Amino acid sequence: MLILVASYVFYGWWDWRFLSLILLSTLVDYYVAQNIGRQDDKRKRKQWLWVSVIFNIGLLGFFKYYNFFIDSWVDMFSMFGYHITSTWTLKVILPVGISFYTFQTMSYSFDVYYKKLKPTTDFLSFAAFVSFFPQLVAGPIERASQLLPQIEKKRVFNYEQSTQGIKLILWGSFKKVVIADSFGFMVDDIFQNYQNYPASTLILGALFFSFQIYGDFSGYSDIAIGTAKLFGVELMSNFKFPYFSRNIGEFWRRWHISLSSWFKSYLYIPLGGSQFGNVKAIRNIIIIFLVSGLWHGANWTFILWGALHALMFIPLYLLGVNRTHKYKNLGVYKTLKGWLQEWSQIILTFSIVTILWIFFRSESIQTAFDYFYVIGENFNFEAYLHPKGYRMIDYYLLLIMFIVYEYLIRRDERSPIPFKSKYIRFFTYTMLIFGMLLFYESNIDRSFIYFQF
Amino acid sequence: MKKLFIKIGVYTVLILICLEVFVRVFHLTKDYPVRIIDDRGVERWMPNQDGFSVTGNRRQNFSEYSINNNGYNSYHNYEPSKNKVEIALIGDSFIEGFHQHYYNSIGKKVEDQLENIEVYEFGYAGYDLADQLHLIYQYQSFFDLIDYAVIGLDFDTDLTRSEYYVMQDRMILESPKYQAMRKIKLLVYFQNIGAFDAPRELVKRLFSREESATNTLNEHDKKVRQKKLHETYFKNFKSLVNAYGFDKTRFVFLLDADKAPEFFLSYLKENNYNYIDFSQELKKSDIPTSLIYDMHWNNHGREIIANLISNYYRKKLP
Numbered sequence: 001m002l003i004l005v006a007s008y009v010f011y012g013w014w015d016w017r018f019l020s021l022i023l024l025s026t027l028v029d030y031y032v033a034q035n036i037g038r039q040d041d042k043r044k045r046k047q048w049l050w051v052s053v054i055f056n057i058g059l060l061g062f063f064k065y066y067n068f069f070i071d072s073w074v075d076m077f078s079m080f081g082y083h084i085t086s087t088w089t090l091k092v093i094l095p096v097g098i099s100f101y102t103f104q105t106m107s108y109s110f111d112v113y114y115k116k117l118k119p120t121t122d123f124l125s126f127a128a129f130v131s132f133f134p135q136l137v138a139g140p141i142e143r144a145s146q147l148l149p150q151i152e153k154k155r156v157f158n159y160e161q162s163t164q165g166i167k168l169i170l171w172g173s174f175k176k177v178v179i180a181d182s183f184g185f186m187v188d189d190i191f192q193n194y195q196n197y198p199a200s201t202l203i204l205g206a207l208f209f210s211f212q213i214y215g216d217f218s219g220y221s222d223i224a225i226g227t228a229k230l231f232g233v234e235l236m237s238n239f240k241f242p243y244f245s246r247n248i249g250e251f252w253r254r255w256h257i258s259l260s261s262w263f264k265s266y267l268y269i270p271l272g273g274s275q276f277g278n279v280k281a282i283r284n285i286i287i288i289f290l291v292s293g294l295w296h297g298a299n300w301t302f303i304l305w306g307a308l309h310a311l312m313f314i315p316l317y318l319l320g321v322n323r324t325h326k327y328k329n330l331g332v333y334k335t336l337k338g339w340l341q342e343w344s345q346i347i348l349t350f351s352i353v354t355i356l357w358i359f360f361r362s363e364s365i366q367t368a369f370d371y372f373y374v375i376g377e378n379f380n381f382e383a384y385l386h387p388k389g390y391r392m393i394d395y396y397l398l399l400i401m402f403i404v405y406e407y408l409i410r411r412d413e414r415s416p417i418p419f420k421s422k423y424i425r426f427f428t429y430t431m432l433i434f435g436m437l438l439f440y441e442s443n444i445d446r447s448f449i450y451f452q453f
Numbered sequence: 454m455k456k457l458f459i460k461i462g463v464y465t466v467l468i469l470i471c472l473e474v475f476v477r478v479f480h481l482t483k484d485y486p487v488r489i490i491d492d493r494g495v496e497r498w499m500p501n502q503d504g505f506s507v508t509g510n511r512r513q514n515f516s517e518y519s520i521n522n523n524g525y526n527s528y529h530n531y532e533p534s535k536n537k538v539e540i541a542l543i544g545d546s547f548i549e550g551f552h553q554h555y556y557n558s559i560g561k562k563v564e565d566q567l568e569n570i571e572v573y574e575f576g577y578a579g580y581d582l583a584d585q586l587h588l589i590y591q592y593q594s595f596f597d598l599i600d601y602a603v604i605g606l607d608f609d610t611d612l613t614r615s616e617y618y619v620m621q622d623r624m625i626l627e628s629p630k631y632q633a634m635r636k637i638k639l640l641v642y643f644q645n646i647g648a649f650d651a652p653r654e655l656v657k658r659l660f661s662r663e664e665s666a667t668n669t670l671n672e673h674d675k676k677v678r679q680k681k682l683h684e685t686y687f688k689n690f691k692s693l694v695n696a697y698g699f700d701k702t703r704f705v706f707l708l709d710a711d712k713a714p715e716f717f718l719s720y721l722k723e724n725n726y727n728y729i730d731f732s733q734e735l736k737k738s739d740i741p742t743s744l745i746y747d748m749h750w751n752n753h754g755r756e757i758i759a760n761l762i763s764n765y766y767r768k769k770l771p
Contacts, residue, residue, distance in 0.1 A: 157454050166461070389745030394511060429464065430471045437472070438510050442647025 003151065003231065004124055007133035011097075018095040021059065026130045028055050029105040030123055033112040037119035045113055052109035056102040063098055064298055099295055100139050103262055105130050108144035110266050117145045125152045134227035139220075140238040140258035143265075147233070155232030164414065165229030171416035172222030174432045178439040179215030179402060182395060183208040185444060189387045191361055194371050200381040202374060209361050210354045211399065214243065217256070225414070236261075240413045241406055243353070244330050246345035248312040249322030251353060259295065263288045278318065285317060286310045296360070301368060305359040312352055330410050398439070473639040482642040483507040483551075485635050486520055488627050490619055493591040496584065497524035497577055506551040508746040510646045519555045523573075528556045531573040533598035539571045540766065541596065543585045544605025544707065549576030552749045559750075562759035567766060573599065579623055582606060582690065586697035587617035601769075603729070603762055606706045608713040612686035616696060683714050690717075701725050705765065707758070709735075729765050731758055 012019050032052040039045045108129070111117040120126050129148045135141075190197060190205030197205075221238035228235045238258050245251035252260050268288045274281035286307070293306020316322040333339050362368035386392055409416055417428050476482055484504030490496050498520045508514035521530045526549050533539045542548050542560050550558045560572035575588060585604050589596045596602065605611070625631065634640055643649060706728040710718055721728055734757050735742045742754030750758060 159454075159457055162454075162457050163460075390509075390513060391511070426464070426467065430468050433468060434472060434475055437642070437646065437648070440510060440646055440648060442650045 001124060001128075003132065004128040007128065007131035010133040011131060015095070021063075021095055021098070022101060022131050023127075025056065025059065025102060025105050026127045028052065029109050029130070030120075030126050032109050033119040036109065036112045049109055049113045052106055056106045060098060060102050063095055100135070100141055101130055103141045103259075104144075107141070107262065107266065108148070111143060111145045117148065120148060120152065122152055132228070132233070134224040134231075134233075135221075135235055139256075140224065140236050141262050142235060142258070143262075146236065150233050158232060161229050161232065161234075165226040167417045168222045168226030168229065168414065170226075170429065170432055172219040172224075172226060174436055175215040175219030175222065177436045178398065180212050180219060181441060181444060182398070182439045183212040183215070185388075185441065186384075186386065186395070187212050187361070190384075191371075194367075194374055197374070197378075197384075198382045199375040199379045201384045202371060204384055206354050206358050206361075209357050210243070210350070211402070213357065213360075214239070222416070237413050241330070241410050243350050243403075244346055244407065244410060245349050245353075246325045246330075246342060247316055247321065247349055248309065248352065249316050250325040251349055252309075252313070253326065259292065263292055267291065274317075281317065282314055285314060289313065300365050301359050301362055304365055304368075305356055308356050308359065312356075331407070394439075398435075469639065473637065476638045476642045479512065480505060480515070481507065481510070481512055482638050482645055485626075485641075486518070488624065489524070490624065491524070494617075494619065495588050495591050496619060496623065497588075498526070500524045507645075508552065508744075514552060514744065514746050516552060516554045518551050523575075525573075525575050525577065526550060526555050527558070527574050528561060529571075531571075533571075533573070533595065535598060537571055538569065538770065539573055539599045539601075540762075541573045541575055541599045541602040542605075542707075542762075543575040543580070543588065543602060545576065545580045545607075545611075546578035547576070547749060548574055548605055549578055550574070550749075550755075551578070552744055552747065553752070553755065557752065557755075559755050559759050559762070562755060563762050563766075566759065566763040567770070570766070570770075579620065580605075581611040581614060582693050583614040583617040586693050586699065590697040600703065601766065602704045603707050604704055606708045606713075606728075608683075608686060608708070608717060612689045612693075615689040615692040617693075683717070687717060687720070699726070701727070705729055707731065707762070711736075729761050731761055734761055 008019055008022075011022065029052050032048050032055075035048045036045050039048065108117070108126070112119050125148065128151050129142075129144065132142070132147065132151070187205055187209045190201055190208070194202055194205070218239035225235045225237070236258055238256060240254040240257065242251050242254035245254050268284050271284045271287065272280055273284060289306040289310035290303055291306070293302040293304070293309075296302040296305075313322065331342070333342055358371055359365070359368045362371060384392060386395075409418055412418060417425055419425050419428065483506045486502050486504060487499040488496060489499045500520060500522045502520045504518055506514075506516050506518055518526045519528065521527045523531045531539075540563065542563075546552075548559065558574060560574040563572045564570060575585075577584070582604070589602065704727075706721070706726065708728050708730060709732045710728075710730040711732040718728075720726075735754065738753065738757060740753055742750055742757060744751045
């Protein structure tokens with residue numbers, strides 16, 4: 001009950017009117033799951049599942065994609081010479097976290113449908129599961145089969161779990177305040193004024209954005225996981241050092257894991273996965289990447305970003321190497337050749353991901369291509385100066401230290417301060433807080449990027 | 454749970470102590486010189502103190518100040534006499550110059566340009582015209598020995614008072630509470646980097662629902678309000694000059710004519726008040742004239758101001 005009240009107060013703080021949407025989504029899926037659980041007839045169970053899917057996707061479609069679809073239709077007709085003045089667009093406010101909680105409630109109906117979970121009769125626990133405040137607005141998107149039983153059972157204080165939680169909150173805050181916010185300011189400057197900068201700065205802009213979005217999103221996830229631990233709840237990991245991935249397949253097993261595994265469980269596998277030959281498998285891969293892109297926002301840039309990731313993934317799938325690194329630990333090699341091979345794979349994958357981020361960050365597809373065009377056209381080097389005149393060397397050193405530290409802790413993403421010596425641990429806590437003070441900016445917009453999704 | 458809270462408490466204290474050490478060792482925050490109200494009721498810095506002024510989280514601007522035995526930031530003490538030619542620069546933080554090394558001030562730059570001239574800087578953050586004229590009035594015999602004086606004047610901020618009185622808002626910073634708080638450098642650092650802004654803003658938002666009156670005014674009302682303010686400032690100007698006197702043969706204003714209303718500038722001209730206008734020269738500059746971290750003039754800006762003052766006196770001096 002306390003979690004439920006806290007969650008509703010937390011969400012209502014932003015806009016109390018949208019509490020009704022969460023409540024509605026909760027009621028629908030609670031009712032749907034009850035009916036799925038009561039039915040033995042597969043057809044009827046499926047019909048009830050469709051009620052949940054249509055309702056949640058409809059909610060998402062209206063609040064998030066309505067204007068996008070209307071504008072896209074109008075643009076399409078314009079291409080064929082039919083000029084329509086768009087009068088059907090609406091001024092719709094996008095409710096924070098709608099993409100996250102609609103997927104979470106749907107996962108409940110799916111889990112009940114697939115008989116992974118029995119429908120709960122405890123409405124309050126179910127409502128708390130849907131609105132669980134640490135991960136309500138930006139994930140991780142939890143599975144009902146994992147989170148709901150934890151909320152239903154009586155939780156007791158666990159010292160180890162709580163200290164782990166606090167460490168994750170500290171590390172997540174560092175990633176947000178120091179990495180994401182520091183680089184975000186420069187990224188905004190470079191992407192807004194890309195036409196006035198040389199190639200070296202535009203490449204730097206893309207590189208900085210890679211770290212901004214990682215710091216921002218994984219930072220939030222760590223804070224969410226850490227906060228949940230303080231309440232005795234274990235959320236799934238959302239990031240596992242994705243920039244140390246050795247190919248795109250591995251990247252997607254390390255980046256936004258809760259979303260990729262959601263699509264795998266509830267879209268890719270129901271579509272047949274890779275069981276019905278390569279053609280169908282490729283079709284399914286393309287579908288999940290496109291949908292994953294669209295999930296991020298109502299813009300063709302996200303769809304193209306998803307499509308390009310699919311394009312990078314498919315050759316790996318066809319060569320049968322997309323799962324090569326699944327069970328192979330990072331940094332385990334005995335020879336120099338192994339070291340060189342691993343690092344060249346990491347750098348290549350990171351470069352591909354960074355290039356593709358340009359589509360994700362750009363306002364439109366046209367702007368993204370212009371960005372690339374300027375890189376090619378103005379291909380020269382010029383030192384980038386911080387818009388506020390800050391020393392750039394501070395940021396380069398910060399980036400290097402961050403990468404080295406992440407590599408040191410790469411074994412376990414849930415234990416960001418894993419040192420055995422309490423002195424080293426204490427030193428690390430102090431340095432993280434000191435770093436936050438050194439790079440704290442008081443007068444900037446520090447909203448999390450994924451709140452908009 | 455008790456163990457967790459105790460451990461958090463102990464770690465917090467230890468981390469705060471370490472941070473206090475870091476802030477001190479790396480000198481990340483500025484030193485605050487002590488203010489005094491002297492026996493003549495003039496507010497200035499306590500004589501003979503040194504320190505460093507710091508801006509930014511990572512010491513992006515770091516400069517040394519030195520308060521002389523007159524209570525102002527300068528590389529030398531002031532000993533005016535009838536045998537020398539002296540110019541006084543009186544003004545606010547722009548003249549005070551804590552954001553620059555005290556050896557690189559406007560006054561020093563003027564001295565370097567004009568031979569056999571000593572420049573005495575009486576800069577103090579927050580000084581308005583009431584402070585400046587009151588200072589000259591109270592130390593009349595001292596200022597009578599100084600040949601010329603340049604008085605900084607910002608029409609919008611320096612004419613809010615019609616008479617001098619001690620600014621309690623500033624002097625409260627010398628209360629035992631603030632003095633004690635300033636000894637904790639970490640607290641000063643938090644304050645300077647704006648770490649308290651967000652919680653303060655949150656509290657403000659929670660407890661005040663009304664918008665400030667100025668925000669709700671329309672354009673017409675704003676103009677009427679501004680006109681009234683200008684009239685008040687003009688009255689204050691006259692009142693201050695009447696009360697403390699103004700030697701038009703020796704004193705000149707240093708002002709930004711773009712920020713002063715036309716009627717005020719006309720009044721100055723018609724009544725033979727001299728002024729040096731720096732607005733155009735600063736505007737003409739191709740490179741920035743103020744610091745990145747705050748609004749004060751950078752070295753280039755100070756060069757421009759020093760050139761203007763030097764050129765003015767080159768014409769005036771024999």
